[in-house]
Amino acid sequence: MKNILLLTDFSENSINALQYALKLFRGTSNNFFVLHVEVANTFLTDDLMVSGNKSIYDSLIKKSKNKLKELVDGLEEKFKNESFNFEMLIDHDVFVDSVNQVVASKDIDLIVMGTNGVTGAKEVIFGSNTINVIRKVTCPTLVIPEDYEYASPNEILLPLDLNDSTNGNAFADLMTFAKTHCEKLHLLRVKPNDEVLPEEQKDIEYIETHLSGFDYEYHVVSNTPLDHVVNSYIQTHSIDLIALLVQKESLFERFFTGSSTTEISKKLKVPLLVFHV
Known part of the structure; x- marks a missing residue:
């Protein structure tokens, strides 16, 4: 309960x-x-x-x-x-x-x-x-969001920041929610350049271990602003909810108030679920 x-x-x-x-x-x-x-x-x-x-x-x-x-x-x-x-x-x-x-x-x-x-x-x-x-x-x-009509959150989108880890309590809490309420998890590792991130290298091993038997997609996107990635992905996939793993204010600030990502908050049309790291 x-x-x-x-x-x-x-x-x-x-x-x-x-x-x-x-x-x-x-x-x-x-x-x-x-x-x-x-x-x-x-x-x-x-x-x-x-x-x-x-x-x-x-x-x-x-x-x-x-x-x-x-x-x-x-x-x-x-x-x-x-x-x-x-x-x-x-x-x-x-x-x-x-x-x-x-x-x-x-x-x-x-x-x-x-x-x-x-x-x-x-x-x-x-x-x-x-x-x-x-x-x-x-x-x-x-x-x-305002005027949002209820739809079961069958597919969840999780954008991952430079330092977001899929091996932590926040991600574990998200997975508990996902396995209870949804059918598929979409993970997007978004980075500013083509350099391989330390967390990116750990993703596959951890995801394969902890998402075994659960439907998911994993993508790495570079050289593209976060708001463009999220908006484009939502337009081409049936996303019912966006999740964020917030490390203090870093990702949150860029996601909602940064100059390149303010558009996301203006156009957000699905529920947002925030977990604090």
């Missing part, structure tokens, strides 16, 4: 992400912690200014609690035939601090959230909450 943290701001985007998670884990027994975080300065500038004679509880807590209860009640009804346990959590703190506290106190195995971004010219841009959770919360995180 896993402990899964579902983050919501009550937007359609976040609710869609919650529904993805529940559909993904159908047929299993899991504890779902549904967390809504209110930002303190929002209270001071908005709610408290118009609260009048209402108590702080009525103006700040009760409203959010009722909305969260309505949301969770709906999820429980929709998935009443599943072995799911739900717990509602409301916090008034810095968003990432709140998430980190829940991850620690509830022994969370996976965080699920929407992109909380804005849409412009049909491009989804990751919002600050999503970016900060991936950067600052050391817990596997599954991010669902």
